Amino acid sequence: MAWEVSLVSNLAKCRGLTLIELLVATTIGILALSVMVSTFLTGTKTAVRITDSSYFSSEFYDVSRFILDDMRRAGYAIEGARTGSVRWAGATSELSILSSNQCIAYAYEFDDSGTEMIRYSTVFYFAADKVIRLYTLEKEIKDTTTLIPNVTEACGKGDRWGEAITDNKSMQVKALTFDGTNAPLYEVDIQVHSKLTGQDDVMAFQVFLMN
Secondary structure (H helix, E strand, O other): OHHHHHHHHHHHHOOOOOOHHHHHHHHHHHHHHHHHHHHHHHHHHHHHHHHHHHHHHHHHHHHOOOHHHHHHHHOOOOOOOHHHOOOOOOOOOOOOOEOOOOOOEEEEEEEEOEEEEEEEEEEEEEEOOOEEEEEEEEEOOOOOOOOOOOOOHHHHHHHHHHHOOOOOOEEEEEEEEEEEEOEEEEEEEEEEEOOOOOOEEEEEEEEEEOO
């Protein structure tokens, strides 16, 4: 009889979790899992936000740096005899700004594998797409048949033939202005909005006409 009581007692101890205990354990497990998932998602969103912000800053810097470096070449002549004449037709300066202050035109000579070339460029703000566009025309220096547009025509050509140097899927250009009031020191101001992070940023720099 004592053996039977002991067996029943042992069976009672080994019967496992009750329904209430199981529900409590399940609830705790779900809560713990929810916390883990929430933490993971928060971390993922933060990582994505940081990545987007880094991409935006890098892209904005690269565009600004390109404009700065290219403007510094304005008026460069391979031979001294052409110094002061490397510019768009009708331009009064190696760096010529359209009256709207939203387009600048310049030119410089360069060597292309032994061939002396001249590159005419315009950088301007295209409001319709909220991008910065670049239009270039290249020709050999000895080529006297290619007609060179004046500054106004050059800035207008970019709408059709120029290429965007900013990506309007990630960045909206709110403003681009050039100021030559203190020439030969020129001021450039760019205002942009990130479509990835919603942040606004401004880049302002000066370019000294060296050639």
